[in-house]
Amino acid sequence: MNLFVQAVTWLFDPANWGGPDGLGVRLAEHLGYSALVLAIAAVLGVPLGYLVGHTGRGRNLVVLLSGAARALPSLGLVTLLALWLGLGLPAPVIALVILALPPILAGAYAGVDAVPRPITDAAKAQGMSPGQVLLKVEAPLGLGLLMGGVRSATLQVVATVMLAAYVGAGGLGRPLFLGLKTQDYPMMLGASLVTIALALVLDVVLAGFQRWAGRGR
Template sequence: MSAPTGVVDEALVWLNDPLTWTEPGGVLELTGEHLAMTAIAVAVASAVAIPVGAWLGHSGRGAGLVVWLTNASRAMPTLGIILLLAAGGLFGNSAAVIAAAFFAVPVLLVNTYEGVRGADPDARDAARGMGMSGGRILLQVELPLATTLVAAGLRTTIVQVVATIPLAALVGGGGLGQIIALGMGTQRYGEVLAGGVVVAVLCLAIDMVLAIGQRLATPAPLRVSAR
């Protein structure tokens, strides 16, 4: 029992050291880099997945493609993608962001597809009866009705990417994974534990903020309907 206790004590000492947080390359600086990488990966994934998912849901086509992409992403772990990119000569933050974006696309694609596809048929028919074009129906009727599912997909995706970005440290990237990688390399396992705790707390904090944002982004009538 002494070894685990020693690791916990070492982690607590590390976390309570002000220099750990404020020095160059400390927790605060690495957290900023971590969040920047997350934002880029989610933005890239959203730019691809949301328009494609919305179009597929509107047209009623591509259900097989959505299922295939989802299964393919689960079969290809993010670490495997990062290592493949590194083998191709792409290291650091770029490799991690690309891999995280690839990992994020299926969740956003499926949620957008299901949200648009499941839009109220009566609202869709009423829009057609008013002479609205397919594009206007998608933008002004179906997507607003899909807001809840799209927001849920974004929330899940962001938290997953935040938890995945630490893998960047394995190929020379930045972010909070550097703390874990450095601790492993120097056999300071208390630092490894502390780095894991920081990442976990960051994920929980972001999920809490996004839960509030998801509720605010959901139109009031849909909130009432959900209850």
């Protein structure tokens, strides 16, 4: 327990939060990278998932991809891309988009796919075009399932952004790997506790949002 006291002492020392290497900057980087990755994955994944759900084509591919993504080790992907693209942000961002895409794709697809046929038929009978059916009926009704996919993608991304620091980018992984190198366990533990707290807060917030999005279903 003494180790936790040391880590918390390190965390509450204002000197560790300020400055260009401070936890404040690292936390902001961590959130910034995560937001960037999720935005790219959503821009690519949501329309594609809607298309698959709406047309029913490529269904097996989506299921296969979300299974394969679970087996793909994130560290291998990050290091391989870093070797090809060099140190810095591009490699972890591309690796993370690859990891975040399948759950978002699956969520968007499942949301549209779960809308009962009579509802889409009724929408069509009222004269809606296929685009209107998708945007005004299927998309709102599938929002809860889409948010479920976004939630699991977010958790995975926030956890894996830690590895960005391993290939020369910033984020909360920075103090963790610095502590590992200099055998400063309180620093490692402090950085870990901040990341765990961040992930738990995000999970609770997104779970609430998921329930709100899925209301009335």
